[in-house]
Amino acid sequence: MERTKFVLDQKQMPTRWYNILPDLPQPLPPVLHPGTGKPVTPDDLKRLFPMALIMQEFSPESYIEIPEEIQAIYRMWRPTPLNRAYRLEKALGTPARIFYKYEGVSPAGSHKPNTAVAQAYYNKKEGVKRLATETGAGQWGSALAMGCMMFGLELKVYMVKVSYNQKPYRRIMMETWGAKCVPSPSMDTQSGRAVLAKDPDSAGSLGLAISEAVEDAVTHDDTHYSLGSVLNHVLLHQTIVGQEAMKQMEMAGHYPDIIVGCVGGGSNFAGVYLPFLRDKIKGGKKNLRIIAVEAQACPHLTKGVYAYDFGDMAGLTPLLQMYTLGHTFVPPPVHAGGLRYHGMAPIVSHCYKLGLIEAKAEFQVPVFEAGVKFARAEGIIPAPESAHAIKVGIDEALACKESGQTKNILIALSGHGHFDMSAYNEYLTGKLADYAYPEEKVKEAQASLPKVPA
Amino acid sequence: MERTKFVLDQKQMPTRWYNILPDLPQPLPPVLHPGTGKPVTPDDLKRLFPMALIMQEFSPESYIEIPEEIQAIYRMWRPTPLNRAYRLEKALGTPARIFYKYEGVSPAGSHKPNTAVAQAYYNKKEGVKRLATETGAGQWGSALAMGCMMFGLELKVYMVKVSYNQKPYRRIMMETWGAKCVPSPSMDTQSGRAVLAKDPDSAGSLGLAISEAVEDAVTHDDTHYSLGSVLNHVLLHQTIVGQEAMKQMEMAGHYPDIIVGCVGGGSNFAGVYLPFLRDKIKGGKKNLRIIAVEAQACPHLTKGVYAYDFGDMAGLTPLLQMYTLGHTFVPPPVHAGGLRYHGMAPIVSHCYKLGLIEAKAEFQVPVFEAGVKFARAEGIIPAPESAHAIKVGIDEALACKESGQTKNILIALSGHGHFDMSAYNEYLTGKLADYAYPEEKVKEAQASLPKVPA
Numbered sequence: 001m002e003r004t005k006f007v008l009d010q011k012q013m014p015t016r017w018y019n020i021l022p023d024l025p026q027p028l029p030p031v032l033h034p035g036t037g038k039p040v041t042p043d044d045l046k047r048l049f050p051m052a053l054i055m056q057e058f059s060p061e062s063y064i065e066i067p068e069e070i071q072a073i074y075r076m077w078r079p080t081p082l083n084r085a086y087r088l089e090k091a092l093g094t095p096a097r098i099f100y101k102y103e104g105v106s107p108a109g110s111h112k113p114n115t116a117v118a119q120a121y122y123n124k125k126e127g128v129k130r131l132a133t134e135t136g137a138g139q140w141g142s143a144l145a146m147g148c149m150m151f152g153l154e155l156k157v158y159m160v161k162v163s164y165n166q167k168p169y170r171r172i173m174m175e176t177w178g179a180k181c182v183p184s185p186s187m188d189t190q191s192g193r194a195v196l197a198k199d200p201d202s203a204g205s206l207g208l209a210i211s212e213a214v215e216d217a218v219t220h221d222d223t224h225y226s227l228g229s230v231l232n233h234v235l236l237h238q239t240i241v242g243q244e245a246m247k248q249m250e251m252a253g254h255y256p257d258i259i260v261g262c263v264g265g266g267s268n269f270a271g272v273y274l275p276f277l278r279d280k281i282k283g284g285k286k287n288l289r290i291i292a293v294e295a296q297a298c299p300h301l302t303k304g305v306y307a308y309d310f311g312d313m314a315g316l317t318p319l320l321q322m323y324t325l326g327h328t329f330v331p332p333p334v335h336a337g338g339l340r341y342h343g344m345a346p347i348v349s350h351c352y353k354l355g356l357i358e359a360k361a362e363f364q365v366p367v368f369e370a371g372v373k374f375a376r377a378e379g380i381i382p383a384p385e386s387a388h389a390i391k392v393g394i395d396e397a398l399a400c401k402e403s404g405q406t407k408n409i410l411i412a413l414s415g416h417g418h419f420d421m422s423a424y425n426e427y428l429t430g431k432l433a434d435y436a437y438p439e440e441k442v443k444e445a446q447a448s449l450p451k452v453p454a
Numbered sequence: 455m456e457r458t459k460f461v462l463d464q465k466q467m468p469t470r471w472y473n474i475l476p477d478l479p480q481p482l483p484p485v486l487h488p489g490t491g492k493p494v495t496p497d498d499l500k501r502l503f504p505m506a507l508i509m510q511e512f513s514p515e516s517y518i519e520i521p522e523e524i525q526a527i528y529r530m531w532r533p534t535p536l537n538r539a540y541r542l543e544k545a546l547g548t549p550a551r552i553f554y555k556y557e558g559v560s561p562a563g564s565h566k567p568n569t570a571v572a573q574a575y576y577n578k579k580e581g582v583k584r585l586a587t588e589t590g591a592g593q594w595g596s597a598l599a600m601g602c603m604m605f606g607l608e609l610k611v612y613m614v615k616v617s618y619n620q621k622p623y624r625r626i627m628m629e630t631w632g633a634k635c636v637p638s639p640s641m642d643t644q645s646g647r648a649v650l651a652k653d654p655d656s657a658g659s660l661g662l663a664i665s666e667a668v669e670d671a672v673t674h675d676d677t678h679y680s681l682g683s684v685l686n687h688v689l690l691h692q693t694i695v696g697q698e699a700m701k702q703m704e705m706a707g708h709y710p711d712i713i714v715g716c717v718g719g720g721s722n723f724a725g726v727y728l729p730f731l732r733d734k735i736k737g738g739k740k741n742l743r744i745i746a747v748e749a750q751a752c753p754h755l756t757k758g759v760y761a762y763d764f765g766d767m768a769g770l771t772p773l774l775q776m777y778t779l780g781h782t783f784v785p786p787p788v789h790a791g792g793l794r795y796h797g798m799a800p801i802v803s804h805c806y807k808l809g810l811i812e813a814k815a816e817f818q819v820p821v822f823e824a825g826v827k828f829a830r831a832e833g834i835i836p837a838p839e840s841a842h843a844i845k846v847g848i849d850e851a852l853a854c855k856e857s858g859q860t861k862n863i864l865i866a867l868s869g870h871g872h873f874d875m876s877a878y879n880e881y882l883t884g885k886l887a888d889y890a891y892p893e894e895k896v897k898e899a900q901a902s903l904p905k906v907p908a
Contacts, residue, residue, distance in 0.1 A: 001464065001465065001529075003529070004530050005531070009461060010455065010457050075455075075457070075458035076537065076541075086526075087604070105559050107832075108833075113833075150541070172879045172882070176875075176878050176882065375630050376630075376631060379567075379600055381630055418563070419872065421626040422626070424630050428626070428629050
């Protein structure tokens with residue numbers, strides 16, 4: 001019997017999150033206050049986040065214990081499976097070993113609950129009654145809806161209008177878990193009203209939805225803000241995925257040569273690669289390749305600039321040093337909504353700047369082609385975001401076929417595509433279009449990058 | 455640490471299916487040829503099914519080895535988890551222990567692939583090139599699409615038209631896995647054309663879709679027919695679920711007092727309960743209760759008659775001794791499409807007749823209420839079919855609260871509701887209606903029960 005799925009007992013579930021900050025070869029640039037240009041202090045952030053998360057954001061500790069209350073909820077679906085993709089290998093005729101770590105078994109269908117549950121827990125513990133957040137395609141909004149429901153918090157989700165209209169099922173999912181969801185731009189915030197006044201038909205953007213959610217939080221006494229990616233504490237919570245994957249690869253008797261994952265804000269992929277990168281930094285496999293895959297329509301790493309920028313469109317957040325296309329950039333409406341964000345997590349950006357990871361940008365038509373190939377071999381229909389990782393994983397496996405090398409390829413399969421079937425329909429009926437890299441719009445957006453006060 | 459999820463290593467996955475036939479206290483009534491009234495022979499069925507499946511249908515062996523090729527595919531998602539529903543117990547304030555065996559982790563999102571993969575395998579092995587089948591809500595059609603894709607068979611699915619229109623995502627799922635799917639009634643068969651001639655707007659029914667698929671198979675030389683429930687060999691393949699659940703309950707240190715599952719054709723629930731029933735028959739827990747839950751709109755067990763009837767609307771199948779509402783009965787359009795079938799698996803019917811199992815019928819509004827309660831406690835959003843089982847599981851847990859008894863309740867959670875979110879929306883917005891038991895229509899349908907030739 002050859003094992004296809006490598007399962008860990010719950011006793012083997014990691015009980016700590018891994019924090020890369022103290023292990024980075026150069027320290028992460030500080031987050032700056034946009035008014036003073038000085039590094040932000042925990043106090044500057046406490047209107048938005050609970051202190052426990054703020055301390056995690058800056059923590060010098062390599063490992064942070066996962067509270068039992070959070071572990072108990074993780075155990076409802078964790079540890080998640082790691083599979084050997086025997087059938088895909090055979091379909092490709094490659095000597096490579098392909099593995100995928102699958103987060104789609106969570107009730108929300110993606111990796112997002114790993115941080116949603118943690119964020120809801122810490123907010124609840126500090127007496128917060130209500131959270132506000134934004135969501136693009138709905139993966140994050142639905143995960144936080146589940147997290148808030150589990151700790152008895154109210155939640156309001158500002159959902160990018162184009163997705164709100166295209167993906168009613170994700171909205172209903174949030175409502176099933178008790179959250180309130182409105183299309184963004186909405187009339188409920190100053191930021192939303194300002195955009196609607198100029199353009200009543202605005203389809204919205206993730207940057208704008210963040211502005212609305214942040215404004216909601218600062219204008220409601222009982223409310224905090226919650227972000228589903230980008231920030232250090234979010235990436236931290238996702239490291240449970242990579243730590244599990246390490247144990248499972250060990251069960252499988254192999255160590256990855258290549259790790260590939262899609263990046264929107266960066267948390268899914270960072271969660272998988274950071275524990276392996278720690279190994280590499282500490283003297284492990286030197287030639288381990290870590291490849292971030294972004295949408296060609298939103299190529300933050302490959303075409304962005306490394307600069308201080310706002311996390312949101314309206315400029316309400318602190319300044320983050322990151323690869324950015326400019327905070328006013330609105331990406332073309334590709335189906336991988338989770339990849340449509342102007343910036344990239346500071347930790348991932350820093351890793352890229354230091355040459356610790358690589359990046360590739362992919363068009364959506366070949367990405368869906370890879371997604372269908374995967375579904376026909378492995379059964380699982382991947383989310384369009386995850387299919388970006390599969391595309392590059394397949395390319396690397398085919399390169400092995402060419403070269404005759406038996407490499408171990410680990411794909412971060414962040415979620416399933418059950419709520420993206422209309423996108424698959426477009427692909428299958430030949431109606432799916434590609435969007436060229438919108439160079440002019442990026443130039444325009446980058447012209448309005450904020451100046452850091454001296 | 456309290457385990458929430460009980461996981462089996464793939465080495466512990468059952469390698470045999472369990473066949474209840476030789477263990478039944480009274481033999482199952484034979485399947486009859488509608489022309490002669492004599493028991494059908496394997497030869498009578500070989501135009502529809504491969505001989506391996508026909509032999510399983512009548513097998514006197516208690517256990518049948520699962521071929522390695524099928525096991526290899528099962529291992530892509532099996533063993534499936536069994537969870538302790540701690541949060542649901544707490545929400546109900548019950549002393550009962552609630553467990554659920556979850557089949558929603560399969561790529562198709564339900565238990566159906568367990569038999570789909572097996573049926574595709576045996577057909578392929580006997581040289582068949584193409585299968586025809588029907589599907590209601592699409593769970594079966596998508597599972598068989600996956601199974602056929604894995605063994606390189608073509609598949610045509612006749613999908614009940616009301617579901618074809620309401621659930622485009624299930625259709626796209628089938629197409630993603632390479633199947634062809636048409637709405638039934640279709641113009642592609644005699645049975646379909648006859649109905650359309652009388653009623654061009656016919657919404658279709660499962661019984662009619664079966665007629666179309668059977669006709670497709672017998673009129674194409676390279677084609678076999680495949681059924682997703684009802685028949686003995688289908689229930690046989692599903693027993694892997696119950697065998698796993700037994701091992702997992704043992705891991706949990708408890709034995710069920712009550713097993714509850716929804717029944718449409720009966721295969722999901724039989725797959726879970728038959729291995730436990732074997733235990734009971736062989737002298738195990740005497741007071742184990744096994745409760746089948748059906749839709750009030752389609753109450754085959756509680757309101758049907760135990761009689762010989764056709765499996766399909768047009769009367770193309772052999773005669774099965776079963777609880778039936780009459781093969782011409784078209785149930786009201788409740789959302790649990792998988793429960794809208796006029797008959798009940800002969801094995802399940804026989805068990806019910808012998809008093810080995812109980813039955814309850816439930817209305818869909820309280821069923822969705824239970825489904826939302828489950829989702830808000832356990833995260834997983836259940837399929838409307840599975841929510842029927844949850845409803846009765848919760849009722850039994852509340853009865854324990856009343857009586858102060860600590861019973862162990864095992865719920866068969868056959869699938870997730872990701873493709874049923876519009877039904878949840880109807881429920882959440884107060885628009886969901888109940889359908890009274892359609893007594894007159896049943897009387898009419900039962901008046902046309904076939905006469906068995908003497």
